[in-house]
Amino acid sequence: MVVNCEHVWREVSNYLEGEVDAGLRVAMEIHFAQCKHCTAVLDGARNVVQLYGDDRLFELPVGFGRRLQRRLAEESDSSWFAGLHSFWMLAVAAVALIAGAVVLGNSSVFAHPDSRSRLAQPAYKIPPELKVVVSSDGKLFHVPNCRYLHNKVGESPETMTASQAMREGYAPCPRCLRQYLTATVQCPRPASHTEPSVVQADAHTRVAPRHVLRDALPTQQKLPL
Amino acid sequence: MGSAPEGMTISVSPTDPAALREQNLLRRVQAGQKGYFYELIKPYQRRVYSAALSILRNEAEAEDAAQEAFLKALTHIQQFRAEARFSTWLIQIAVNEALMRKRKAHAEIMEPIGEREEEDGSYAPRDFADWREIPSESLERKEIRSKLAGAVAALAEKYRQVFVLRDVQHMSIEETAEALGISQASVKTRLLRARLMLRDMLAPGLGSPWFGRLPFEKGSKPW
Numbered sequence: 001m002v003v004n005c006e007h008v009w010r011e012v013s014n015y016l017e018g019e020v021d022a023g024l025r026v027a028m029e030i031h032f033a034q035c036k037h038c039t040a041v042l043d044g045a046r047n048v049v050q051l052y053g054d055d056r057l058f059e060l061p062v063g064f065g066r067r068l069q070r071r072l073a074e075e076s077d078s079s080w081f082a083g084l085h086s087f088w089m090l091a092v093a094a095v096a097l098i099a100g101a102v103v104l105g106n107s108s109v110f111a112h113p114d115s116r117s118r119l120a121q122p123a124y125k126i127p128p129e130l131k132v133v134v135s136s137d138g139k140l141f142h143v144p145n146c147r148y149l150h151n152k153v154g155e156s157p158e159t160m161t162a163s164q165a166m167r168e169g170y171a172p173c174p175r176c177l178r179q180y181l182t183a184t185v186q187c188p189r190p191a192s193h194t195e196p197s198v199v200q201a202d203a204h205t206r207v208a209p210r211h212v213l214r215d216a217l218p219t220q221q222k223l224p225l
Numbered sequence: 226m227g228s229a230p231e232g233m234t235i236s237v238s239p240t241d242p243a244a245l246r247e248q249n250l251l252r253r254v255q256a257g258q259k260g261y262f263y264e265l266i267k268p269y270q271r272r273v274y275s276a277a278l279s280i281l282r283n284e285a286e287a288e289d290a291a292q293e294a295f296l297k298a299l300t301h302i303q304q305f306r307a308e309a310r311f312s313t314w315l316i317q318i319a320v321n322e323a324l325m326r327k328r329k330a331h332a333e334i335m336e337p338i339g340e341r342e343e344e345d346g347s348y349a350p351r352d353f354a355d356w357r358e359i360p361s362e363s364l365e366r367k368e369i370r371s372k373l374a375g376a377v378a379a380l381a382e383k384y385r386q387v388f389v390l391r392d393v394q395h396m397s398i399e400e401t402a403e404a405l406g407i408s409q410a411s412v413k414t415r416l417l418r419a420r421l422m423l424r425d426m427l428a429p430g431l432g433s434p435w436f437g438r439l440p441f442e443k444g445s446k447p448w
Contacts, residue, residue, distance in 0.1 A: 009350060013417035017398075041350045044424035052377065052392045052423075057370055058275035061284055064291075065270060069263055071292050072299070076259060 001027040008038045012045055123172045126180040128163035134170050141165035146176035243268075247311060254302055262299050269312050272394050273319040279389035280323035282378050290326055294319035316394055317404045320386070327382075348418045350425060376426045380419055387412050388419035 001023050003011075008031055014020050015028055032039045051057065132141040133149065135157055142149050144159070162172075172180050250265040266273075273294055278287035298305075298318050305314050377385060377393075390401040391412065398416075402409045 006349070009348060009421070010417070013420055014413065016420075017413075019413075037350075040428070041421070041424065044428040045420045048420050048423045048427065049392050051373060052388070053395065055271065057373055058271055058278070058393065059370065060271050060274055061288055064274065064288060065267070067288070068270065068292055068295060072263060072295065075296055075299070 003027045003031050005031075005035060005038055008032075008035070009041060012038075012042055015042070016046055016049060121171065121174070121181045123162070123166060123177070123180045126162050126166075126172060126177065128161060130162040131159055132162050132165050132170075132177075133157050133159050134165055134168075139169075139171060140173045141170040141177075142173040143176045146173055148173065148175045248307070251302075251305070251307075251311065254299075255305075259299065262302075265311075266295055266298065266315065269315050272312060273315050275393055276316045276319045276389060277323040279377070279385050279393070280320065280327055280382065286326065287323070290323045291319055294322045297322065313396060313400050313404075316390070316396065317400075320390070320404045348421050350421055373427070376423055379426070380422060384415050384419035384422065387415040388423070391416055392420070 003024070008028055011020055011024065011028065015025065020028065032042060131144065133144050133146075134141045141160075141162065160168075172178075174181060247265065250261050253261045254265055270291070274287055274291045277290040277294065278284065281287045281290060294315065298315055301318075305311065377388065380388065386405055387401055390396045390404060391398065396404065398409050398412050402412045405412070
């Protein structure tokens with residue numbers, strides 16, 4: 001095979017890549033040995049490949065790495081902030097749901113339908129078979145010897161078990177059955193008084209003074225003593 | 226947007242300490258330890274930047290594109306498959322990012338050398354100056370590096386891209402074709418022309434102190 005200069009120029013890059021077949025390679029080498037110009041072209045092309053393949057050729061701008069690190073950090077921060085933002089959105093949504101549930105639970109729509117008194121406090125661990133006394137026009141049930149029972153049960157007191165009284169909407173008397181009350185009552189502290197403002201109405205805490213309990217409630221909602 | 230390319234077919238030697246270190250860092254980053262990402266990409270900053278620079282020809286734009294490419298690599302790190310070379314994957318992201326920016330700007334203020342020339346593989350060298358010795362030590366001189374960079378920047382975009390990916394980034398013909406979305410035959414043709422055009426620009430400088438009289442510096446082209 002014999003090649004001319006133009007053929008060599010077309011193939012010189014492939015020759016450098018080692019992508020010419022054996023026959024063409026031999027022919028080109030014979031040509032290079034005879035042609036000064038093509039040898040110059042080959043040497044020059046090889047030098048170009050070698051020079052530009054040197055890692056020292058292209059320098060990074062001063063501060064490139066520092067600026068890149070800063071941008072990566074900023075991106076991470078923004079991702080973190082986005083995550084935090086999502087977290088807070090979820091937290092706010094959860095609080096809103098809980099608040100909504102509490103409001104609905106306290107609304108009259110969801111109040112206990114059988115409760116005879118809006119102020120009734122639920123009983124806690126009251127013996128279900130405990131004999132109690134109620135009156136048809138009252139809201140509370142009492143132990144039979146309750147000192148506050150007089151004139152509260154009308155002409156026809158009725159005796160039943162505590163569980164039955166509760167099923168019918170009666171609430172435990174805060175005097176005679178106070179050890180079974182679990183709720184607390186918020187009471188304003190009188191200016192000259194040293195009693196605690198929060199009084200727990202169960203057997204394990206002291207009972208708020210009578211005037212405190214009464215004063216804490218609106219006039220129309222006084223405890224039925 | 227510059228997309229993250231899917232995996233390629235080049236395997237990494239498991240016995241190469243640098244490759245093992247890279248694989249270890251890669252596993253950590255893919256596991257969510259993003260603090261190791263900079264260590265992972267640190268060896269490739271220069272290559273990613275030069276790939277972007279070869280397309281954008283503006284240092285500030287190239288740096289921004291390179292940063293964006295690294296951020297995209299971090300975002301899509303789970304898409305990288307171990308059988309590919311990580312450096313090639315990074316460079317492809319940078320090329321995509323730079324090409325996207327180039328398309329957006331589509332402002333070729335000056336028509337570079339060779340833009341209108343036919344792409345048929347025939348290129349006649351215009352200078353036959355002898356250039357047998359490679360003055361590698363000259364690369365230590367900033368002015369020489371600057372002139373070499375200037376020469377490659379003077380190439381038409383289609384030649385510059387191929388040349389930088391193949392001869393500067395050391396990507397294979399196949400990878401270069403894949404990164405640029407052209408055929409391997411086109412890569413070979415453009416590569417030939419780029420190499421010969423650069424030789425034409427640089428070889429005449431050998432007759433006197435190196436690069437002391439580059440023709441394109443004086444406003445006259447050597448062809």
